[in-house]
Amino acid sequence: xxxxxxxxxxxxxxxxxxxxxxxxxxxxxxxxxxxxxxxxxxxxxxxxxxxxxxxxxxxxxxxxxxxxxxxxxxxxxxxxxxxxxxxxxxxxxxxxxxxxxxxxxxxxxxxxxxxxxxxxxxxxxxxxxxxxxxxxxxxxxxxxxxxxxxx
Amino acid sequence: xxxxxxxxxxxxxxxxxxxxxxxxxxxxxxxxxxxxxxxxxxxxxxxxxxxxxxxxxxxxxxxxxxxxxxxxxxxxxxxxxxxxxxxxxxxxxxxxxxxxxxxxxxxxxxxxxxxxxxxxxxxxxxxxxxxxxxxxxxxxxxxxxxxxxxxxxxxxxxxxxxxxxxxxxxxxxxxxxxxxxxxxxxxxxxxxxxxxxxxxxxxxxxxxxxxxxxxxx
Numbered sequence: 001x002x003x004x005x006x007x008x009x010x011x012x013x014x015x016x017x018x019x020x021x022x023x024x025x026x027x028x029x030x031x032x033x034x035x036x037x038x039x040x041x042x043x044x045x046x047x048x049x050x051x052x053x054x055x056x057x058x059x060x061x062x063x064x065x066x067x068x069x070x071x072x073x074x075x076x077x078x079x080x081x082x083x084x085x086x087x088x089x090x091x092x093x094x095x096x097x098x099x100x101x102x103x104x105x106x107x108x109x110x111x112x113x114x115x116x117x118x119x120x121x122x123x124x125x126x127x128x129x130x131x132x133x134x135x136x137x138x139x140x141x142x143x144x145x146x147x148x149x150x151x
Numbered sequence: 152x153x154x155x156x157x158x159x160x161x162x163x164x165x166x167x168x169x170x171x172x173x174x175x176x177x178x179x180x181x182x183x184x185x186x187x188x189x190x191x192x193x194x195x196x197x198x199x200x201x202x203x204x205x206x207x208x209x210x211x212x213x214x215x216x217x218x219x220x221x222x223x224x225x226x227x228x229x230x231x232x233x234x235x236x237x238x239x240x241x242x243x244x245x246x247x248x249x250x251x252x253x254x255x256x257x258x259x260x261x262x263x264x265x266x267x268x269x270x271x272x273x274x275x276x277x278x279x280x281x282x283x284x285x286x287x288x289x290x291x292x293x294x295x296x297x298x299x300x301x302x303x304x305x306x307x308x309x310x311x312x313x314x315x316x317x318x319x320x321x322x323x324x325x326x327x328x329x330x331x332x333x334x335x336x337x338x339x340x341x342x343x344x345x346x347x348x349x350x351x352x353x354x355x356x357x358x359x360x361x362x363x364x365x366x367x368x
Contacts, residue, residue, distance in 0.1 A: 067328075068199040068328075069199040069202065069203055069326060069327050069328050069368070070199040070202030070203065071199070073202075073206075073327070073368065074202075095328060097328060097329065097330040097331060097332065098327065098328040098330060100330070101330040101351070134206070134327075134365075134366040134367055134368045135364070135365055135366065135367055136206055136207055136209060136210045136367050136368060137210050138364045138365060138367055139207055139210070139324070139348070139364060139367040140207075140210040140211050140212070142348075142362070142364055143211065143292075143322065144212070144214075146183070146320070146322075146345075146346060147186070147189055147291070147292055147320060148183045148184050148185045148186050149185075149186060149187070149188075149189070149212070149214050
């Protein structure tokens, strides 16, 4: 999954750690914030597959991701603001359905590659709501019942 | 010559009728026999499918053992996730000395953006390989959540029942990505599975025979 942290203070191997943390704020950036962002521009890093993104998620102030179910669920369960970018090549664009529903429920923002810059400028992260956890135990209880497993 | 052809056509028609009848019997037989354990065959698709199905498995008891996972032959990421999942499960449960699970590989039924015509051919090829595998494993339960790979496996499991070899329970959980429309795998397996679970109310309204338990991942 493509998960990026826009505001992450910390060293990554050869890259020097920025002196100031660059935070994503709601609404259009003020000139002071822009100067601060230029001084402490985070060094981008590209990762291959990682076993767990938990550490990266914990350090992120904002997550930009594709709209895969796993990426969305993991980010929202870590209570991080999420922007999903839709992959328009997928069959029936099923990722768009999930993104739209989660946006309708107030949990994330979504866009395409071309509309991402505009969304980042205009979005208000304070409007996002907490995402309640799923209940896989209901599935296991249902399955135990229908397959005849004795307690 | 004509009479031979007529006889052959009649024979084929009878065979199809018997097959359809047998299929109907298998799909409508839900004999609940109490048991202590059962073998599980899980079809893991790429990326989010695997993540979702492992979330479902997390809360299943050790009675679901052995666990057989089927993944596409090009899907290394799923193999990695499954191995991590089983290792973590074994770490959490000290009574499990050696986790009993197996990973099997079959060709992918369809690649992203693959044409539909060639998908029919690749699915048939996957079927050709799925049936021997499913026949060898003979699971009690097949669990899947939508990748194309699951269709040939579920049909193979159904064939075991039709041929009188073993009745396999097929449980399909539609991905959480599917809010208002079923996936293609879902549309096919809605008619062939024993239990079809959806995770959004809109789908339950459209498909009243489905099972709705809320969001389970």
